[in-house]
Amino acid sequence: METTSTNEAVTNHAVNSPSQSRAMLAADNLTKRYEDGVLALDHVTFEVNQGHIYAMLGGNGAGKTTTINLFLNFIEPTEGEARINGIVTHKEPLRAKEKIAFVSENVMLYPNFTALQNLDFFARLGGQTGYSKDDYREVLLRVGLQEEAHNKRLKGFSKGMRQKCGIAIAILKDAPAILLDEPTSGLDPKAGFEFIRLLESLRDEGKAILMSTHDIFRARDIADTIGIMNQGRIVMQSQKSDIAGEDLEKLYMKYMAGYMEQVN
Amino acid sequence: MLKILIEKELKAIILSPKFSATFSVCAILIVLSVFIGLRDYQAAVAQYETATTLSNQEMREQTSWMSLNTRAYREPDPMQIFVAGVQNDVGRLSSINAFSQIKLENSNYSDEPIFAVFRFIDLTFIVQIVLSLFAILFTYDAINGEREGGTLQLTFANAVPRVQYILAKFIGSWLGLVLPLLIPLLIGLLLLLLFRVPMTGDHWAKLFTLIGASFLYFTFFIALGLLVSALTKRSTTSFMFLLVAWVTLVLIVPRAGVMLAGQITPVPTVAEIDGQREGYAKERWKQHMDALTERWEERNAGLQNLTAEEREAFRDDHSWDWMKEDEEERKLVQRDISEYDRKLNEDLRNRKATQERLGFLLSRFSPASSYQLAAMHLAGTDISIKPEYEDAMRDYRDKFISYREQKQKEEGGGMAGGFRIEFNSDTGMKISGDRDSGAIDVTDVPVFEAPQYRFAAGLLPAMPDFGLLTLYTLLAFAAGFVAFLRYDVR
Numbered sequence: 001m002e003t004t005s006t007n008e009a010v011t012n013h014a015v016n017s018p019s020q021s022r023a024m025l026a027a028d029n030l031t032k033r034y035e036d037g038v039l040a041l042d043h044v045t046f047e048v049n050q051g052h053i054y055a056m057l058g059g060n061g062a063g064k065t066t067t068i069n070l071f072l073n074f075i076e077p078t079e080g081e082a083r084i085n086g087i088v089t090h091k092e093p094l095r096a097k098e099k100i101a102f103v104s105e106n107v108m109l110y111p112n113f114t115a116l117q118n119l120d121f122f123a124r125l126g127g128q129t130g131y132s133k134d135d136y137r138e139v140l141l142r143v144g145l146q147e148e149a150h151n152k153r154l155k156g157f158s159k160g161m162r163q164k165c166g167i168a169i170a171i172l173k174d175a176p177a178i179l180l181d182e183p184t185s186g187l188d189p190k191a192g193f194e195f196i197r198l199l200e201s202l203r204d205e206g207k208a209i210l211m212s213t214h215d216i217f218r219a220r221d222i223a224d225t226i227g228i229m230n231q232g233r234i235v236m237q238s239q240k241s242d243i244a245g246e247d248l249e250k251l252y253m254k255y256m257a258g259y260m261e262q263v264n
Numbered sequence: 265m266l267k268i269l270i271e272k273e274l275k276a277i278i279l280s281p282k283f284s285a286t287f288s289v290c291a292i293l294i295v296l297s298v299f300i301g302l303r304d305y306q307a308a309v310a311q312y313e314t315a316t317t318l319s320n321q322e323m324r325e326q327t328s329w330m331s332l333n334t335r336a337y338r339e340p341d342p343m344q345i346f347v348a349g350v351q352n353d354v355g356r357l358s359s360i361n362a363f364s365q366i367k368l369e370n371s372n373y374s375d376e377p378i379f380a381v382f383r384f385i386d387l388t389f390i391v392q393i394v395l396s397l398f399a400i401l402f403t404y405d406a407i408n409g410e411r412e413g414g415t416l417q418l419t420f421a422n423a424v425p426r427v428q429y430i431l432a433k434f435i436g437s438w439l440g441l442v443l444p445l446l447i448p449l450l451i452g453l454l455l456l457l458l459f460r461v462p463m464t465g466d467h468w469a470k471l472f473t474l475i476g477a478s479f480l481y482f483t484f485f486i487a488l489g490l491l492v493s494a495l496t497k498r499s500t501t502s503f504m505f506l507l508v509a510w511v512t513l514v515l516i517v518p519r520a521g522v523m524l525a526g527q528i529t530p531v532p533t534v535a536e537i538d539g540q541r542e543g544y545a546k547e548r549w550k551q552h553m554d555a556l557t558e559r560w561e562e563r564n565a566g567l568q569n570l571t572a573e574e575r576e577a578f579r580d581d582h583s584w585d586w587m588k589e590d591e592e593e594r595k596l597v598q599r600d601i602s603e604y605d606r607k608l609n610e611d612l613r614n615r616k617a618t619q620e621r622l623g624f625l626l627s628r629f630s631p632a633s634s635y636q637l638a639a640m641h642l643a644g645t646d647i648s649i650k651p652e653y654e655d656a657m658r659d660y661r662d663k664f665i666s667y668r669e670q671k672q673k674e675e676g677g678g679m680a681g682g683f684r685i686e687f688n689s690d691t692g693m694k695i696s697g698d699r700d701s702g703a704i705d706v707t708d709v710p711v712f713e714a715p716q717y718r719f720a721a722g723l724l725p726a727m728p729d730f731g732l733l734t735l736y737t738l739l740a741f742a743a744g745f746v747a748f749l750r751y752d753v754r
Contacts, residue, residue, distance in 0.1 A: 072421050074754050094423040102421035108414025110272075112279040124268045125422045169418070179421075 023047035024099075024177045024208030025054070025071065029080030032066050032232075040066040042232040043080065048225070050176065053199060053209040055223035057216055057252060062229040064212035068181050071210070072102060084177055098127060101175040105182040107166030111155035115140060115165055118154060119172060126173035136172070143168045144194050160191035167198060178202065180211040184218055196222050220248045228255045266428045273436025277402065278443075286398045287444035293390050294445070298452035301345030301386060302459050308340035308372075315357065323706045329672045332704065333361040334664065336657045336712040338368065341644060342461045343470055343717075346387040349645025352379070358657050360664050360712075365605065366657045368650055387452075388639045391478040392632050395445065396514060399482045400506045402437045403489025405499035407748060412499060420753045430490070430748045434741065437486050442479065449475065469719040470642045477642070477730065481635040484737040485510075491744035494751050514632040521627030529619045537612055545601045552597045556590060613651060620647065628729070631736045638729035644717030646725075652715045663710040671704070 025048040032041040041063045048054040056064045069075050070082045073093035082089045087096040109118040119136045123129075140150055143164040154162065163183060170178050180199075184192045196218055203209055203224075213219050219226055226243065228236040228251075235255045243251065277283050319335045326332045337357045344351050355368030373379060410416035419429070453471075456463060463471075489506060496502040532540075563586060567575045627633035640646035 069754060072417075074417070074420065074752070094425065097421065097423040100421070102418065104414060104417060106414060107418070109418070110276055110415060111413075112276060117275070121268070121272050122418065122422070125265075125419065125424060127423070166418075173422075 023049050023083075024085055025179075025210050026083040027067060027070075027080070028083065030067065030070055030077055030082055031079035032063075032070060032075060033078045040232050041070070041077075044229075044232070044234050045080075046225075046227055046234060046237060048177070048208045048210050050208050051203055051206045052224040053203050053211060053222055054225045054227065055219035056210070056212040056227050056229055057214070057219055058212075058229035059214070061231075063232040064229055065181055066232075067229075068102075068179050068210070068212060071100065071179055072097070099175050100177045100179060101126070101170035101173040103163070103166045103170050103178070103180045103183050105185050106159065107162045109154050109162060109165055109169075112153055114151050114153055115145065115157075116150050118165060119168060122169040123172040126169075126175070128172055128174065131172065136168075139168045139171050140164070143171070143198060144191075160187050163187060163191070163195065167195065171202070176206070177208045177210070180209065180213075182213055183211065184213065184215055192218065216248050216252050228252060230255060265424065266432055269424070269429060269432030270436045270439070273432055274439055277436065277440030282398075282401050283440060283444065286401070286441065287447075289394060289398075290390070290444045291448040291451075293385065293394060294387065294448035295451050295455075297385050297387060297390060298345060298455050300384070301348075302455060302461065304384070305340055305342060305345050305461065306459070308344075312337055312340055312356075323709060325703055326706070327703055329668055329675065329704055332668050332671075332706070333359065334709075336360050336660055338649075338653055339714040341717065342456075342463055342467050343643035344645055345456075345461070346471065346474060347639045347643035347645050348384050348386045348388075349640040349643060350647055350649060351645045352384065354650045354653070358654070360657065360661045362665050362668075366654050366661060368653060368657075387474070387478070388636060391481060392635055393514065395441065395478070395482045396485045396510065396632070399437075399441055399485035400489050400503075400510055402441055403433075403486050404493055404503045404506050406433050406437060406490050407493040407751060408496050408502055409493070409499045411497065411751075411753060416753045426749055426751075427745075430494075430745055433490060434486065434744075437490070438483060441482060441486065445478075466717075466719040470644075470722060473719075473723065473726075474639055474642050477635060477638050477726070477733070480730070480733045480737065481631060484631045484733060484740060487737050487740035487744055491740050491747060494744050494747035513630045517630035518627040518633040518636070521625075521629065521633065522623040524626055525619050525623030529615065529622055531615045531619050532612065537608055541605055541608055544604050548597050548600055548604075552593060555593065559586075559590070628732055631733055634729040634732045634736075638726040638733070641726040641729070642719075642722045644722055656713065656715050660710065660712045667708075667710055675704075 027044050027046050030041055030044045031039075033039045044063065044067060046054065056067065058064050066075070067082075070077055071084065071089055073089045073096065076090045081091075084096040084099045087099065089096040110121070113121065116133060116136050119140070120131070120133075123131050123136070137147070137150055141147065145161060145164045145168070149157070149161060154165070157165070167183070184195055187195060192215075199209060199211070199222055211219075211223070220240070220243075223240060225237065225239050226248075227234045236251070315335070315337050319337075323332060323334055335357050338354070341351075352372040355371045355374070357370055358366050358368050360366075405412070407416070410419070420426075488509065489502075492502045492505050492509070493499070496505065563582075567578060570578065624633070624637060628637070637646065
C-alpha cells in the first residue's frame with residue numbers, strides 16, 4: 001500500500017486525476033479561505049465517476065462540509081474549482097445544480113407538510129414535474145417509509161424517517177450525482193443499515209455519490225474510494241480494494257493524529 | 265419555478281397556525297367593526313334628522329324675527345363606518361345667531377365620554393395596528409426561519425434563482441395576508457348593502473381606494489419583515505428587531521412628530537384666544553359708551569338756553585337722527601369686534617396650520633402616519649373637517665342674519681331688534697313688538713349646505729401619502745432583495 005504524508009503527494013490508488021477524465025464530480029485544487037483567515041480547504045483534488053461512491057472521512061473541521069458546500073455553490077472557492085459533469089459550480093451554479101441531489105446530515109423539511117407534499121414540492125423544484133402521488137408513494141416505500149406515514153405531517157417524524165424522506169427527494173430528482181453530508185449520523189443501527197443498502201442500489205443505478213462521514217466502518221462497507229481529510233487537506237486517498245487488508249480504524253487514527261510516517 | 269415557490273409559500277402559510285389565527289382575528293374584528301360602525305352611523309343619521317327637524321320646527325314656531333335663531337348640524341357620512349378619524353371628537357352642531365361665535369359643540373365623545381376611553385375600532389385601526397403586526401408575524405422568519413429549519417439549504421441545492429425565491433416569499437406572504445382579510449372585507453361590504461347605507465359612487469371609490477391604501481400599508485411591513493429576516497441569522501433576533509421597529513414606526517414616530525411640532529411652533533390655547541377676544545370687545549364697548557356719553561352731553565349742551573317746549577320740539581325733530589347715528593356707531597363697534605375676531609381666528613388657523621404641517625411632515629417618517637392621514641383624507645374625517653364645517657357655518661350665519669335683517673326691514677319698518685319704538689312729543693315714547701301677529705313665515709329661510717367631500721377632493725391631499733407608502737415599500741423591498749442576494753444559505 002502506498003501512502004504519503006503531504007497533500008502534494010497524496011496516496012492515489014487507481015483514482016483518476018481530474019485532468020485525465022471527465023468525472024461526474026471533480027474537485028480540482030479546491031481551496032477555501034474564509035474572511036476571518038481560516039483555511040478550511042487546502043488544494044483538495046479528487047473525483048468521483050458514475051456508479052462510484054466516494055467517502056470523505058475526517059473529524060470535525062476537517063473540511064468535509066466545506067467541500068460539499070463548494071459543490072453546492074453555497075460558498076465560492078478561493079482557488080481551484082468544483083465541477084459537476086464538467087460544469088464549474090461557481091461559474092454556472094444553476095446548471096450545475098440541475099445535475100446534483102443533496103441529502104444533509106439532518107434532513108429538515110416543511111413540518112406542516114405531509115411526506116407526500118414535501119416530496120411533491122422538492123421534486124418539482126428539482127425540475128421533475130411529471131410524478132404522480134403513486135410515484136411518490138413508491139419511492140417512499142423504496143426508502144423504507146411505511147405507508148401510514150405518507151400522509152402524516154413531518155413535524156411528528158423521527159430523524160430516521162426524515163432522512164428517508166431526504167433520500168426519497170434525492171431519488172426523485174434523478175440527478176446523476178448525489179452529495180451526502182454525514183447522512184447516517186444519529187441514525188439507529190437498523191436505519192443506518194437500510195440507508196447504506198439504499199446507497200448501494202443508487203450506485204448500481206449509476207449515480208456518482210460523494211458522502212462525508214465520521215463512520216469509518218460504514219465507509220469501508222460501502223465506498224469504492226475513501227479519502228481521509230485533516231485540516232482542509234486530503235491526507236490519504238485509496239480505493240477500497242487497496243486497503244482491504246488494513247485496519248482502517250488504526251489507519252484513520254494515525255492519519256488524523258498526523259503520524260503519517262508510522263503508517264509506512 | 266416562481267409559481268412552484270409561490271404555491272409552496274402560500275401552502276406553508278395556510279397550513280400554519282398563524283394563518284388560522286390571522287383569519288379568526290381579522291374576521292371577528294373587521295365584521296364586528298363594520299357592524300358597530302354601521303349601527304353608530306345609523307344612530308348618527310337618526311339623531312341628525314331628528315335634530316334638524318326639531319330646529320326647523322322651532323324656527324317655524326317663532327313669532328318674532330328678532331328672536332329667530334337656529335342651529336346647523338354636521339352631517340353623518342357613510343365613510344365614518346371605516347375611518348372614524350376625528351369625527352367623534354369634533355362637535356356635531358353650532359348655534360347660528362348674531363351674538364355667538366360659530367363653534368362646533370357636542371361631540372360624540374363629549375356627550376358619551378365612556379366611548380372616548382376605549383375608542384372605536386375602525387378598519388383603519390385594524391389595518392394600522394393588527395394587520396401590520398400580522399405582516400411581521402408572517403415574515404419575521406421568512407428567510408432565517410428556513411435557514412434554521414434546514415429547508416433553505418435543501419431548496420438552494422436545486423437550481424433556484426435567488427431573485428425568484430425572494431419574489432416568491434414576498435408574493436406568497438402578501439397573498440397569505442390578503443386572503444384572511446378579503447373574506448371579512450367582503451362580508452363588511454355585504455353588510456353595507458344589507459343595511460341600505462346610502463353609498464354613492466364617490467363613497468365606493470373612496471372605499472376601494474382605502475382598501476388599496478390598506479394593502480399598500482401592510483405590504484410595507486411584509487417587505488420590512490423580509491428585509492430584517494434576510495439581515496439576521498436567527499428568527500428570534502429578527503422578531504425582536506421587528507417588534508422594536510413596529511413600536512417605533514407605529515406608536516412612537518407619529519406621536520413624537522406631533523409633539524415636536526407643538527414645541528417648535530406653539531399655538532395659543534383656546535382660553536388665551538377667548539381672553540384676547542373678550543379683552544378687545546370690552547375695551548371697544550367702553551370706548552363706544554364713552555363716545556356715546558360725550559355725544560349726548562354735546563347734544564344736551566345745545567339745549568341749555570331753550571325753553572322746555574323748545575327743547576321738546578327740538579328733541580322731536582332730532583331724536584330719530586340721533587338714534588340712527590348711535591345705531592350706526594353701535595354697528596361699527598360690532599363690525600370692529602367681528603373683524604378682530606375674524607383676524608384672531610385667521611391667525612390661530614394659520615398658526616395651527618403651520619403646526620399641523622410640521623407635525624404631519626415629521627410624523628410622515630412613519631408609514632403608519634402616512635396611512636392614517638391618507639385614509640382620513642379619503643374618508644373626509646381628517647382634521648380639516650372642523651375648520652371646513654365652521655367656515656360653511658359662518659357663511660351660513662351671514663346668509664341667515666342677512667335674511668333675518670331683510671325680513672325685519674320688510675315687516676318691521678323702524679323696528680330695532682324686533683321692537684317698534686315710537687317717539688311722540690305728545691304721547692312720549694311707545695315700545696311695541698309683533699308678538700301678537702302670529703308665527704313668522706320662514707319657508708324661504710336659507711338652508712345650511714354642508715361641505716361636500718368628493719372622491720377627487722379627498723384623493724388629492726392623500727396622494728403624497730400614497731407616494732410615501734410606495735416609496736417606503738420599494739425601499740424596504742429593494743434592501744431586502746439586496747440583503748438576500750448576499751445571504752448565506754448554509
